[in-house]
Amino acid sequence: MSTIGTPVLPRSAPTKSPAESPADRFDPARAMAQHADRSRIALTAIGALLVLSVLLSLGVGAVAIPPADALSILASRLGLPALTDHTSVQETVLVALRSPRTLLAMLVGAALAVSGAAMQGLFRNPLADPGLIGVSTGAGLAAALVIVLGGVLPFGLAAIAQDVAVPLAAFAGGLATTWIVYRIASRGGRTEVATMLLAGIALNAVAGAAIGLLIFLSDDQALRDLNFWLLGSLGGVTWDRLALAAPLMLIPALAAVRLARPLNALLFGEREAAHLGFDVERTKNWVVVLAALAVGASVALTGVIGFVGLVVPHLVRLAIGPDHRVLLPAAALLGASLLLIADVLARTLVLPAELPIGILTSCVGGPFFLWLLMRRRGLGLW
Amino acid sequence: MLSARNLTVRRRGRAILDGVSLDLETAQVTALIGPNGAGKSTLLHVLSGALAPCAGEVRIAGRPLGAWRRADLARLRAVMPQSSELSFPFRAFEVVLMGRSAHAGRSSEARDLEVALAALEAVDAGHLAERVYPTLSGGERQRVQLARVLAQIWPETTSETTSEAAADTASDTASDGLNPLPSERLLLLDEPTNNLDLTHQHQLMRTARLWADRHGVGVLAVLHDPNLAALYADRMVVLADGHLAAQGTVDEIMTAPVIGRVFDLAVTIERHPTRGAPQLMPV
Numbered sequence: 001m002s003t004i005g006t007p008v009l010p011r012s013a014p015t016k017s018p019a020e021s022p023a024d025r026f027d028p029a030r031a032m033a034q035h036a037d038r039s040r041i042a043l044t045a046i047g048a049l050l051v052l053s054v055l056l057s058l059g060v061g062a063v064a065i066p067p068a069d070a071l072s073i074l075a076s077r078l079g080l081p082a083l084t085d086h087t088s089v090q091e092t093v094l095v096a097l098r099s100p101r102t103l104l105a106m107l108v109g110a111a112l113a114v115s116g117a118a119m120q121g122l123f124r125n126p127l128a129d130p131g132l133i134g135v136s137t138g139a140g141l142a143a144a145l146v147i148v149l150g151g152v153l154p155f156g157l158a159a160i161a162q163d164v165a166v167p168l169a170a171f172a173g174g175l176a177t178t179w180i181v182y183r184i185a186s187r188g189g190r191t192e193v194a195t196m197l198l199a200g201i202a203l204n205a206v207a208g209a210a211i212g213l214l215i216f217l218s219d220d221q222a223l224r225d226l227n228f229w230l231l232g233s234l235g236g237v238t239w240d241r242l243a244l245a246a247p248l249m250l251i252p253a254l255a256a257v258r259l260a261r262p263l264n265a266l267l268f269g270e271r272e273a274a275h276l277g278f279d280v281e282r283t284k285n286w287v288v289v290l291a292a293l294a295v296g297a298s299v300a301l302t303g304v305i306g307f308v309g310l311v312v313p314h315l316v317r318l319a320i321g322p323d324h325r326v327l328l329p330a331a332a333l334l335g336a337s338l339l340l341i342a343d344v345l346a347r348t349l350v351l352p353a354e355l356p357i358g359i360l361t362s363c364v365g366g367p368f369f370l371w372l373l374m375r376r377r378g379l380g381l382w
Numbered sequence: 383m384l385s386a387r388n389l390t391v392r393r394r395g396r397a398i399l400d401g402v403s404l405d406l407e408t409a410q411v412t413a414l415i416g417p418n419g420a421g422k423s424t425l426l427h428v429l430s431g432a433l434a435p436c437a438g439e440v441r442i443a444g445r446p447l448g449a450w451r452r453a454d455l456a457r458l459r460a461v462m463p464q465s466s467e468l469s470f471p472f473r474a475f476e477v478v479l480m481g482r483s484a485h486a487g488r489s490s491e492a493r494d495l496e497v498a499l500a501a502l503e504a505v506d507a508g509h510l511a512e513r514v515y516p517t518l519s520g521g522e523r524q525r526v527q528l529a530r531v532l533a534q535i536w537p538e539t540t541s542e543t544t545s546e547a548a549a550d551t552a553s554d555t556a557s558d559g560l561n562p563l564p565s566e567r568l569l570l571l572d573e574p575t576n577n578l579d580l581t582h583q584h585q586l587m588r589t590a591r592l593w594a595d596r597h598g599v600g601v602l603a604v605l606h607d608p609n610l611a612a613l614y615a616d617r618m619v620v621l622a623d624g625h626l627a628a629q630g631t632v633d634e635i636m637t638a639p640v641i642g643r644v645f646d647l648a649v650t651i652e653r654h655p656t657r658g659a660p661q662l663m664p665v
Contacts, residue, residue, distance in 0.1 A: 026511040028475060028495040126469060265483055267470050271432045272463055276534065277456025277484035322470040 039326045042319040046333045050106075053340035057102040060344050062351075063093045070094060103246070104237045105343045106336035108302050109312075111249040111294035113335025114256050116309025117316070117327055121263035122287045123193055126317075130295045130309040132200045133288060134177035137207040139299040140229050142173020144214040147225045167241065167300035170229075171248075174296030177203055182288055191284050193270070232305040232358030234343050241301060248297035252290035253332055259286055260324035267322065305358045307365025308335055314372055383408045383566050383600045389428050389438035391421075391624075398424050399435070400624040408566050411594045411601040413611030416621035417645055422604045423464065425621060426572050429602065430461045443566055456484035459568040460531035464576060466523065468515055474526045475511040478502055481533035489538075501533040502526070506585060520577035528574065528586060535567040537597050569593060571603040575610065587614040612636050612659045620644050636660035 059065045065073075065086075072083035073091045115130040123132070131137065146169045181203055185196035211230070218226060262283040265273035274280045295309070312335045313327060320326050339357075342364070346357040384406040391399040399421045406412055406429075414422050427433035429440055431447045440447045442459060460481070468477070478501055482494040489497075502508050505525040510518065515526065571590065575583040591614045593599040605611045611618055611632075618635040620628040622644045628635055635641075641649050641662055649662040 026475070026499065026508060028499045028511070029492065031475065031512065032491075032495060124467075124469070261483065261486070265480060267472070268466055268468055268477075268480065269463065271427075271430075271461075272466060274432060274452070275430060275456065275459075275461040276480065277453040279452055317471065321476075322472055323476070 035321070039320045039330075042316075043326070043330055043333070046316075046330055046337065050333050050337040050340075053337040053344075054102055054106070056344050057105060057340045058094060058098045060348060061093070061098065063089055065090050065094055065098070100237045100239050100242045101234055101343070102340065104242055104301060105234050105339045107242075107246055107249045108234070108298040108305065109308060109335035109337070109339030110253050110332035111298045111335075112305065112309040112339075113312035113331040114253045114328055115291035115295050116335075117313035117324065117331045118256050118259065118263060118287045118291055119309070120313055121266055121324060122284060123197060124267055124269070125197075126314065127310075128197075130291050131204070131304075131306075132197060133292065134181045134200045134203040134207065135174040135292050135295045136299055136304045137204045137211070138177025139170040139174035139296055140304055141207040141210050141214075142176075143167075143170040143229045143300075143303075144211050144226055145169065145173075147229070148214045148218045148222045163236075166225075167245070171296045171300040174299055175292055177207065178288065178292040178296075190281060191288075193284070196288075227356065229303040230358070231356030232303040232361075233346075233354065233356055234302055234339075235347075235354060237301060245297045245301050249294050252294040256287070256290050256294075257325075257328045259283055259290075260328055263287070263324040263328075264322075303358065305339070306362045307369070308339060308361055311365045311369055311372075312338060314369075318372075384429065384440065384442050384568055384602075386429060386440045387438055389425065389435045389440070391424055391428060391433065392436050397624050399428065401438070402621070402624070402626050403438075404619055404626065404629060406568065406600045406602055408600045409594050409598045410616045411591055411603065411614055412617045412619055413608075413615035414602060414604045414619045414621065415606070415608050415611055416627070420621040421624040422621055423572055426461075426570055426602070426604055430459070430570050431455070432461075442568065453484040456534065458535060458566060459570070460534040461570045462527055462531045462572060462574055464572045465520075466527055471514045471516060473511070474507065474513050474515055474518065474522075474529075475499075475502065477515050477526050478529045478533050481530040484534065494533075497533050497536045498529070501529040501536065504532060505529045505589060506582070521579060521582055524574065524577050525582065525586075528571075528589070531569060531571075532589075532593070535569060535599065567597070567599045569599050569601045571601065573604050573606065575605065575607070583610060584613075590614065608636065608641065609661045612661060613654065613657060633660060636662060638662075 055067045055070070058070050059067060068084050069086040069090055072086045073094050076082040076086075076091075077095070112130060116128075119128045119130050119132060120126050122128070143166050146165050150165060181196055181199045182191065184199040185192050211226075215223065215226060262273065262278040262280070265276045265278045266280065266283060268276075270280050273283075298305075313331050316327050316330045316334055320330060339361075342357055342360050346355045346360050349355055349360075385403075386405075387403050389399050389402045390397060402421075402425060404412075414425065416422050424433065428435050428438075431440070442450065442455070447455070472480075475498060478498040479494060481501070482489060482497065485494065499508070499511070502511055505528045507522065507525040507529055510522055510526060513522075515523065518526065569590065574586055574590075578586060587603075587610060590601045590603060594601050594616075603611070603615070608618075615632055617630065618628075618632055619626065620635060620640065627644045628640050636651055637660075638649050638651055641647065641651075648665045650665050651660050651662050653659070654661050
C-alpha cells in the first residue's frame with residue numbers, strides 16, 4: 001500500500017468499491033428483469049405440468065380416456081358434435097368419477113400448498129406446516145369421533161348419514177381446534193406467533209392421543225373408515241360434496257395471494273413489518289382464518305394428506321425465491337399438479353386396490369425434505 | 383418533530399421506563415446512551431410505536447402515534463432493528479427494496495429500484511446487492527438493514543438529487559448548500575454499530591450525521607460507546623434505571639461528574655485532537 005515513489009495515483013485505483021466502474025455497476029432494473037423472466041419461465045413450466053397432470057388424471061385408470069376422447073366428451077356435453085367415437089362408458093367414467101376427482105385433487109393440492117406457504121411466512125420458519133395450528137388433527141379427531149361413536153349418538157343424530165356427518169364434523173373440528181390455539185396465543189389484541197406454534201404442538205399431541213384411544217375402541221369397520229382419515233384418500237368424491245367444499249378451498253387460496261406483500265414483510269419480523277407500514281395483527285388474523293378454512297375443507301373431503309403443504313412451497317422457493325407475490329400462485333399450481341400425480345399413482349400402483357394417498361405423499365415428501373435440509377445446510381443457510 | 387411525554391412502561395410491577403420525556407428535532411443527531419438494562423431499547427420501541435407505554439404519549443409532527451395511518455408514518459419514520467433474523471433466501475437487494483413498501487402506489491418501480499441501489503451504495507454495500515441475505519456476515523447484514531431504512535425515508539426529490547445524495551453519502555464530501563426539506567423525517571437506530579468493525583462504525587455514524595445535515599432527518603441512535611456518540615451527535619440523552627438521568631448537548635453530558643454518576647466509572651475528559659469533541663478516558 002506504500003505510495004512512496006508513485007507520482008500520480010489514478011483516482012479510482014485505491015477504492016475497492018465496485019460501484020466506481022460503470023461496467024461492473026449492479027443494474028437493478030436488469031436484475032429484476034432477469035428475476036421476472038425466471039419467475040415467468042418457472043410459472044409457465046408449472047402451468048404446463050398442471051395441464052399434463054390433468055390430462056393424466058382424466059385419462060389413466062381401468063377405462064382409458066385419451067385426451068382426444070376427453071375433449072370429444074366435453075364437446076358433446078356442450079351440445080357440439082362429438083369429435084371422436086368415444087364410448088358411453090368413457091363418458092360416464094369421465095363425468096361422474098374422474099372429473100370431480102381431478103378437480104378435488106387440484107383444489108386440495110392448491111389449498112394445502114398455499115396454506116403451507118402462508119404458514120411458513122407467518123411463523124417465519126421454513127419448517128412450518130398448515131397442520132401446526134391444529135387444523136388437521138382437530139379435523140381428524142372430530143371425524144374419528146363420528147366414525148367410532150356415531151352409532152351411539154343420542155337425539156337421532158346417529159341417523160344422519162355418515163358421509164355427510166363426517167366431513168361436517170371434520171370441518172368444524174378443524175376450525176374449533178384452530179380457534180382454541182389462536183385464543184391461547186392471543187392477548188390484548190396481539191397474537192404471539194411462538195405461543196401459537198407451541199399451543200398447536202400441544203393440542204396436536206392431545207388430539208393425536210384421543211385419536212389413538214378411538215382406534216383402540218373401534219371395531220373392524222370403524223377401523224377401516226378411520227384409515228381413510230389418517231392416511232387420506234381422494235376416492236368417493238361426488239359433484240355435490242365438491243360443490244359444497246370447493247368455495248371453501250378456492251376462495252381462501254385466492255384471497256391469500258392478496259396477503260403476499262405483508263407476508264414478505266413479516267419474514268423480517270413483526271416489528272419490522274409494522275415499521276414498514278403494514279398492519280401486522282390483521283395479516284396474522286387473515287392468514288390463520290384463511291388457512292383454517294382451506295385446510296379444514298380439504299381435510300373434510302380427503303382426510304389428512306401430509307407433506308404437500310410443507311414441501312411444495314420449498315420446491316417453488318428453490319426455483320424462484322421467497323417472494324410471496326410469485327410464491328403463493330406458483331405454490332397453488334404446483335400443489336395442484338403434484339397432488340394430481342400422487343393421486344394417479346395412488347390409484348394405479350396397486351391395482352385393483354387403491355393406495356392411501358397420504359402414504360404416498362409422506363413416502364416421497366419425507367426423503368425429499370431430508371435432502372432439502374441437507375442441501376440448505378450445505379449452502380450455509382441454516 | 384417527535385415529542386415524548388412522561389413515558390412509563392411497567393412489567394410485573396417493575397418500572398422499565400419511568401416518566402421519560404424527550405424531544406427529537408429535525409436535522410439533529412441525538413445519541414441515547416446508558417448502562418446495560420437502563421431501558422434504552424424499550425424507549426426506542428415505545429418511540430417507534432412497537433410498544434405501547436403504560437402511561438405517557440408520543441407525538442410525531444404534533445400528532446399522536448396512534449392517530450397516524452401506518453403507511454403515512456412509515457414514509458417519514460424508519461426504524462433499524464438491533465438485529466434482523468431472516469431465514470429465507472432473499473437477496474440483499476430485495477431486502478432493501480422492502481423498505482419501499484410504504485411507497486407502493488406512490489412511487490414507480492423504476493424509482494424504487496433506483497433508490498434501493500443508491501441506498502446500498504450509500505452504506506458501501508453496492509457490491510452485496512445480489513448476495514443472499516442469510517449468507518452475509520453480521521456486519522454486512524447490518525449495513526443492508528441500514529440501506530433498507532434509508533430507502534424507506536429516501537428524499538422524495540428529483541432523480542438527479544437522489545443520485546447526488548447517494549454520491550455525496552458515499553464519498554462524504556462537504557456540501558455548500560442544503561437541499562430544501564420535502565418533509566420532516568425521522569430515523570431511529572437501535573444499537574446500529576453492533577457487529578460493525580471500526581471502519582463501518584464510523585461510516586455508519588457519518589451517514590447518520592450526513593442525513594441529518596443534508597436531508598434534515600432527525601436521528602436517534604442507541605449507542606454503547608459515549609466516545610463514538612460524542613464525535614457525531616448534537617445531543618445526548620442518558621438513561622439510567624428507566625429514568626432520564628441527563629440530557630443536553632454533547633459538551634454538557636460528556637463531563638466527568640455526569641458520566642461518573644451514570645456509569646459508576648471514574649473518567650477524565652479530553653478533547654479530540656482534530657475534531658474538538660470531548661472524549662472520555664477511564665482513570
